[in-house]
Amino acid sequence: MLQGWVIVLASFLYLGILFAIAWYADRRADSGRSLIANPAVYALSLGVYCTTWTFYGSVGRAAASGIGFLPIYLGPTLLFALAGFILHKMIRVAKTNRITSIADFVASRYGKSQLLGGLVTVIAVVGVIPYIALQLKAVSNSFAILASYPDIIMPAKAGAVPLLQDSALYVAMILAAFTILFGTRHLDATERHEGMVAAIAVESVVKLVAFLAVGVFVVWGMHDGVGDIFAQAALAPEVAHRLASADSPAAYGTWGTLIFLSMFASLLLPRQFQIAVVENVDESHLRRAVWMFPLYLFLINLFVLPVALAGLLHFPGGGGVDADTFVLTLPMAHQQEALALFVYIGGLSAATGMVIVETIALSTMVCNDLVMPLLLRLPVLGLAARADLSGLLLEIRRWAIAVILCLGYLYFRVAGEAYALVSIGLISFAAVAQFAPVVIGGLFWKGGTRDGALAGLAAGFVLWTYTLLLPSFAKSGWLPDGFIAHGLFGIELLRPQVLFGLAGLDEITHCLVWSLLVNMGAYIGVSLMRVPNLREARQATLFVGGAEAAGIPGWRGSAGIDDLLPLAGRFLGLERAQEAFSRHARQRGLRSLHELPADTRLVGFAETLLAGAIGSASARAMVASVVTEEPLGIDEVMNILDEASQVRAYTRELEQKSRELTRATAELRQANARLQELDRMKDDFISTVTHELRTPLTSIRAFSEMLHEDPRIDLAQRSRFLGIIVSETVRLSRLINQILDLAKLESGRAEWTVAAVDVAEVIREAADSLAPLFVDKRVSLQLDGCEAGLNVLADRDRLMQVMVNLLSNALKFVPVASGRVKVDVGAAAGEVRVSVTDNGPGIEAGDQEVIFEKFRQGTGNTDVLIDKPQGTGLGLPISRQIIEYFNGRLWVESTPGAGACFVFTLPRQAGDNGASQPTGEQP
Amino acid sequence: MIRSRLTAQRLAFLFLLGCFLFNYPLLSVFNRGGSFFGLPPLYAWLTGSWLALIALMAWVVESRAD
Numbered sequence: 001m002l003q004g005w006v007i008v009l010a011s012f013l014y015l016g017i018l019f020a021i022a023w024y025a026d027r028r029a030d031s032g033r034s035l036i037a038n039p040a041v042y043a044l045s046l047g048v049y050c051t052t053w054t055f056y057g058s059v060g061r062a063a064a065s066g067i068g069f070l071p072i073y074l075g076p077t078l079l080f081a082l083a084g085f086i087l088h089k090m091i092r093v094a095k096t097n098r099i100t101s102i103a104d105f106v107a108s109r110y111g112k113s114q115l116l117g118g119l120v121t122v123i124a125v126v127g128v129i130p131y132i133a134l135q136l137k138a139v140s141n142s143f144a145i146l147a148s149y150p151d152i153i154m155p156a157k158a159g160a161v162p163l164l165q166d167s168a169l170y171v172a173m174i175l176a177a178f179t180i181l182f183g184t185r186h187l188d189a190t191e192r193h194e195g196m197v198a199a200i201a202v203e204s205v206v207k208l209v210a211f212l213a214v215g216v217f218v219v220w221g222m223h224d225g226v227g228d229i230f231a232q233a234a235l236a237p238e239v240a241h242r243l244a245s246a247d248s249p250a251a252y253g254t255w256g257t258l259i260f261l262s263m264f265a266s267l268l269l270p271r272q273f274q275i276a277v278v279e280n281v282d283e284s285h286l287r288r289a290v291w292m293f294p295l296y297l298f299l300i301n302l303f304v305l306p307v308a309l310a311g312l313l314h315f316p317g318g319g320g321v322d323a324d325t326f327v328l329t330l331p332m333a334h335q336q337e338a339l340a341l342f343v344y345i346g347g348l349s350a351a352t353g354m355v356i357v358e359t360i361a362l363s364t365m366v367c368n369d370l371v372m373p374l375l376l377r378l379p380v381l382g383l384a385a386r387a388d389l390s391g392l393l394l395e396i397r398r399w400a401i402a403v404i405l406c407l408g409y410l411y412f413r414v415a416g417e418a419y420a421l422v423s424i425g426l427i428s429f430a431a432v433a434q435f436a437p438v439v440i441g442g443l444f445w446k447g448g449t450r451d452g453a454l455a456g457l458a459a460g461f462v463l464w465t466y467t468l469l470l471p472s473f474a475k476s477g478w479l480p481d482g483f484i485a486h487g488l489f490g491i492e493l494l495r496p497q498v499l500f501g502l503a504g505l506d507e508i509t510h511c512l513v514w515s516l517l518v519n520m521g522a523y524i525g526v527s528l529m530r531v532p533n534l535r536e537a538r539q540a541t542l543f544v545g546g547a548e549a550a551g552i553p554g555w556r557g558s559a560g561i562d563d564l565l566p567l568a569g570r571f572l573g574l575e576r577a578q579e580a581f582s583r584h585a586r587q588r589g590l591r592s593l594h595e596l597p598a599d600t601r602l603v604g605f606a607e608t609l610l611a612g613a614i615g616s617a618s619a620r621a622m623v624a625s626v627v628t629e630e631p632l633g634i635d636e637v638m639n640i641l642d643e644a645s646q647v648r649a650y651t652r653e654l655e656q657k658s659r660e661l662t663r664a665t666a667e668l669r670q671a672n673a674r675l676q677e678l679d680r681m682k683d684d685f686i687s688t689v690t691h692e693l694r695t696p697l698t699s700i701r702a703f704s705e706m707l708h709e710d711p712r713i714d715l716a717q718r719s720r721f722l723g724i725i726v727s728e729t730v731r732l733s734r735l736i737n738q739i740l741d742l743a744k745l746e747s748g749r750a751e752w753t754v755a756a757v758d759v760a761e762v763i764r765e766a767a768d769s770l771a772p773l774f775v776d777k778r779v780s781l782q783l784d785g786c787e788a789g790l791n792v793l794a795d796r797d798r799l800m801q802v803m804v805n806l807l808s809n810a811l812k813f814v815p816v817a818s819g820r821v822k823v824d825v826g827a828a829a830g831e832v833r834v835s836v837t838d839n840g841p842g843i844e845a846g847d848q849e850v851i852f853e854k855f856r857q858g859t860g861n862t863d864v865l866i867d868k869p870q871g872t873g874l875g876l877p878i879s880r881q882i883i884e885y886f887n888g889r890l891w892v893e894s895t896p897g898a899g900a901c902f903v904f905t906l907p908r909q910a911g912d913n914g915a916s917q918p919t920g921e922q923p
Numbered sequence: 924m925i926r927s928r929l930t931a932q933r934l935a936f937l938f939l940l941g942c943f944l945f946n947y948p949l950l951s952v953f954n955r956g957g958s959f960f961g962l963p964p965l966y967a968w969l970t971g972s973w974l975a976l977i978a979l980m981a982w983v984v985e986s987r988a989d
Contacts (some may be wrong), residue, residue: 067965074945074973081938081980084931229960234958252947290934291981298973305966810947 004147007344011143015178015352021202022182022195029194034199037281039288045275046293047204049076049266050300051131051354051609052138053425055207055347056324058301060307063323066241071255071299074424075262077294083286087267087276089443091286093543094277098612102273102435103365106457108616109442110450111535117617119367119454123461124270125362125404126469128432132358134424136175140168142328142347143188152329154322172409175355176402184397193360197279203349208300210346214327215303217339218310222330226306232699236316245298250504257509258426264436265429270361271354278361307682323672332402355405363400370613371396375616390573393613406458414476422605426508427468432461433512438522446540449527456523463515467496468507524573545707560598563626564606571613571622603627685854692735692873696728718842738874742854745881752885753796756909759824760786762796766803767823773811779819781807790832791909798882802890805875806836806902813840813900831888831905842896851892852876872914878902933983935974944972 025035036042054072061069080087099105103124107117115771116884144155144167182196224880231238266272280286311326314333321329328347331339333911372393437460438453474481488494497507499514532540561581568577580592584605588596594600603623610619703721705714713721763786774781792799810821822834854877876890883890883904894900943949953968960967 067969070969071945074941074969077973077976078938078941078945081934081976084934088931169961230962230966249947254948254949256946259942287984290984291977294973294977294980298977302970676989 001207004091007143007146008342011343011348011358013349014792015174015630018199018202018352019178019181021739022199024195026195033195034281036194036201036279039282039285040292041198041201041729042280042285043289043292043296044201044204045279047208047296047300048271048353049269049293050204050207050297050350051348052135052142053131054300055211055350056138056142056327057134057425058304059308059311059326060322060324063326063850065314066432067305068255068258069304070301071258072262073263073297075259076266077298078259079266080290080294086281086440086443088286089269090439091277091283095280095283097542100267100278100368100609100612100615101361102270102439103369103618104611104615105273105277105455106367106435107436108611109436110448111533111538111539112617112620113450113619114373114621115452116450116453116457116613117365118373119457119461121362121365121369123431123434123457124365125159125407125463127434128270128358129404129407129411130360130424130472131428132405133356133412136168136172136405136408136412137357138324139348139351140166141169142166142324143171144346145325145328146344149332149337149340150335152321152324152332154320160546160907162355165489166413168412169409172405175352176405178352178357179356179359179401179405180358180398183363183401184394192279192281194279196356196360197275199305202570203353207346207349207353208296210342211300211303211327213339214331214343214357215307217334217336218307219303219332221336222310222314222334229306229309232313236313238316239309239312241352250506254506254509256778257506257512260510261426261429261433261512266431267438268432268435269358270365270432271357271812271852274357274361274364297644306896315700321532327421329421357636359401359404362404364396364617366400366404367393367396368613368618372402372618373621374615376621384865390613392577393571414473430468430511430515431464432510433463434464434515434519437516441520441523442540442543444544446537446544448523448534448540449528449530449532449536451529452510452523452525452527455526456519459522460515463499463518464511467499467511467514471496471507489892537680559606559623559627561596561602563594564602565593566622567626568606568609569624571610577609581605595872632638639902668678670680687704688854693732696732696735698833700725700732732860735874738878741913742874742881745878745885752798754793754795756791757794757796757799759790759792759799759834759906761789762799763803763825763834765821766800766807768856770807770811773808776816777811777819777874778817779811779814779821782820782821784824786823790825790827792832792886792888792906793909794886794906795882798885802882802904803834804880805879806904809902810836810840810900811840814838815840825910830908832908833903833905835901835903837899837901839899842898843892843894844896847894848894852880852890931950934980937979937983940979944976945969955975 022490028035036045058069058072093099094105097108099108103117103120106120107113110116141155157158182199183193220227223232259381267276272358304905307326307330308323308706311321311323311330314330315321315326328340333341349467366718382491408632414623438448441448442453454622471484473479473482484496486495488496497510499510502513505513531537565581566574566579571582581596584602585591585593588601590596594765607616607619610622613619614622636646703725707718707721763783767781771781807821807823811819814821820839820840822837824833824837826833856872867880880890883906886906888906890904892900892901892902948966950965953964955964957964962970
């Protein structure tokens with residue numbers, strides 16, 4: 001039943017199922033219900049580490065060196081024990097910086113250097129191509145062997161068959177098509193491929209089950225358990241020595257080297273980085289993977305040694321059967337057709353899984369870190385101005401996938417037969433191990449610089465090429481092999497595999513010793529030649545330190561949404577870019593993306609967004625083209641890097657305090673000005689008061705002294721003097737009373753007895769009390785409207801005081817005999833209006849307010865009165881205070897020469913017997 | 924996520940333990956002929972200690988006691 005077409009059909013059926021799974025997972029991802037958001041899926045997808053190299057090659061290596069295949073799987077186990085320190089940090093850093101590949105990681109770490117990204121890409125491509133060739137070889141060989149069933153015939157040597165009959169060519173083409181379908185259907189800003197991961201997880205299950213099935217068949221189908229196989233092996237002389245390892249320092253050295261090497265490979269191979277870091281959905285999945293992935297490795301290796309021994313026993317002396325094919329040939333030899341087909345599918349799983357992830361990872365690197373930077377630099381192409389580059393990006397990636405597989409096939413044709421599977425794999429491992437110093441160092445050491453990384457990588461790559469890659473070409477006859485035996489230019493010291501006479505090591509260990517030594521030396525040495533520049537220092541802080549890096553701005557310039565949106569749109573497609581910016585706007589609590597301010601945060605976001613599509617180095621270059629960046633001063637950066645947050649906090653606090661102080665000072669200054677004014681007013685007041693007091697005192701004293709010193713003064717004279725003294729004393733006490741009264745009023749300590757008062761009655765009373773004075777001076781007093789019982793709310797005595805004051809004032813200024821004083825009372829607009837009109841000299845317009853000030857009498861410039869007006873100058877101020885206390889107003893209307901009219905109004909008391917007035921205000 | 928520094932340190936300890944278990948000189952102790960329950964001693968040692976290490980790693984990351 002194992003005709004060629006059956007195998008081909010089964011292969012395509014299997015690939016079809018895989019594609020369906022991927023398609024379904026992508027759809028689930030689009031609808032937000034991720035199929036792979038599951039720690040088990042993450043752990044299984046990490047199983048992409050096990051390629052055909054594991055599936056077929058482990059048995060081959062076990063057949064050759066016993067347990068020697070195992071270090072390749074012990075290394076990753078140990079690495080995952082360090083996951084908390086290394087992998088966890090890498091995932092976190094990659095997520096925050098949108099790292100999309102190992103090249104991007106290195107480029108980003110050392111200041112987003114395009115050159116560095118390009119170098120890593122070249123090393124990865126050159127180093128991994130033999131590994132891809134290996135997969136092609138394994139699939140085409142297993143197909144050929146299975147197709148020859150029931151005979152067991154080893155396939156012809158690679159390169160011996162004509163190109164068009166070479167099944168490996170078709171395998172390469174089919175895998176290329178399949179990978180393009182899988183990996184480049186659309187451009188994702190995060191460069192994640194959910195469908196691919198789901199398919200890889202399924203492939204991991206298939207290859208594990210297939211291998212376990214073979215193991216179970218060989219151990220319990222062909223033999224009576226593991227013990228039986230080992231017992232038989234112990235009896236067979238040429239098999240027995242596989243049961244123990246070679247017991248020499250070199251053998252233990254190789255063993256340790258392989259553990260070390262595979263540790264790095266399981267982290268740094270582009271496909272491992274892709275699955276473990278880039279495709280990681282959730283950091284927490286790593287926790288489960290810490291033990292599940294090593295367990296997977298354990299299970300897939302459990303039957304390797306028994307199967308290898310059984311193969312050696314079954315095909316004694318090799319029997320023309322390659323040990324790499326025992327997994328397939330043992331079931332075939334026992335006519336287990338279905339099992340053989342299943343094993344073939346398992347091998348296909350291992351190969352397709354590796355090729356898909358590896359080429360997708362490599363194509364991303366080639367596109368983002370090699371081709372795009374070059375294309376964008378070529379002004380001829382005018383790419384920098386092109387509107388939409390997202391299609392171009394996908395196109396470049398598709399071509400990169402095709403070219404990488406093409407190169408893999410070429411390597412297979414040229415060098416494929418020189419090595420067993422395991423050795424080819426190790427060449428690749430040694431290549432990616434060159435990334436270890438710059439990656440691990442970059443995660444924990446801030447001092448690494450771009451120059452150091454370039455030097456280290458370049459030196460390591462050159463030594464790897466010279467000590468491992470070129471000899472592998474030479475051994476396959478592609479290069480003259482003279483330089484291996486005699487050294488370059490015949491210099492013995494330069495023999496590639498005994499470099500500088502270092503002998504006694506296997507070629508892998510030899511290569512690693514030299515390349516990693518020089519790599520690390522150059523990386524550290526060159527890095528230490530200068531301090532990291534600002535950009536390197538910033539990236540170092542982002543990668544090495546976690547928390548303190550958060551506040552460091554990446555850009556000091558700014559660009560608006562109008563510049564950044566079209567830029568991102570060119571690479572992501574306008575719709576996708578708009579969506580991303582809108583999301584960003586929402587996160588910042590803005591309604592739409594057009595409200596986004598042109599600040600460094602926006603620029604940083606745009607750069608991270610672009611980094612997902614075209615890599616961090618290119619993203620920086622593209623963003624730089626629209627951002628006008630202000631140079632970053634060294635002082636500022638030191639400020640930022642050192643105690644930035646602390647200093648800023650203090651500064652903020654100080655600024656606030658200073659603001660408070662300024663405010664307090666302003667208040668104090670205002671208060672002080674007010675105090676000074678009050679002080680001045682008090683001084684004025686005191687000087688006025690003393691002046692007013694001194695006048696009567698002086699006259700009292702003068703007359704008293706005259707009486708005292710001159711006893712001869714006649715009686716009439718004496719009596720006149722005493723009269724003056726008495727009246728001056730009265731004036732003095734009145735003055736003092738009024739001052740005290742005013743002080744009480746002003747300080748608010750005056751006592752008020754507030755009640756409804758009939759204004760007319762108060763006026764009549766005041767008029768009555770002053771009537772004798774009016775009669776004396778022969779002045780007529782006329783009261784108008786005093787019949788109306790108008791009530792106001794006031795203190796009766798105080799109101800009387802006001803009335804008396806106004807009347808005596810009027811009396812003071814009217815001429816004797818012809819003087820007329822008229823009082824009017826009326827109600828208007830809710831008020832009671834009282835006016836006292838006289839026919840005196842009147843008051844100048846400029847004095848009409850002055851007379852209400854203390855001690856100011858408005859008569860200084862009128863010659864109408866010969867006498868200095870009597871009074872203290874306090875009556876009107878006191879009256880005004882009283883009226884205002886009851887919410888009234890007191891003013892004077894006068895035309896000089898035509899008398900004066902003093903008017904006051906008071907709110908009318910509601911409910912009095914006059915016209916109803918509801919608006920009377922309460923005091 | 925590796926939840927705490929303690930878990931990370933326990934794992935790092937297991938890393939060192941693994942380095943010791945899987946390398947010279949301990950390997951040379953088991954690298955001899957004879958049989959251990961029908962298995963070659965080296966095979967039995969590596970398989971057993973590997974599984975034990977995985978079990979310890981699982982216990983460390985899955986236990987909630989940290």
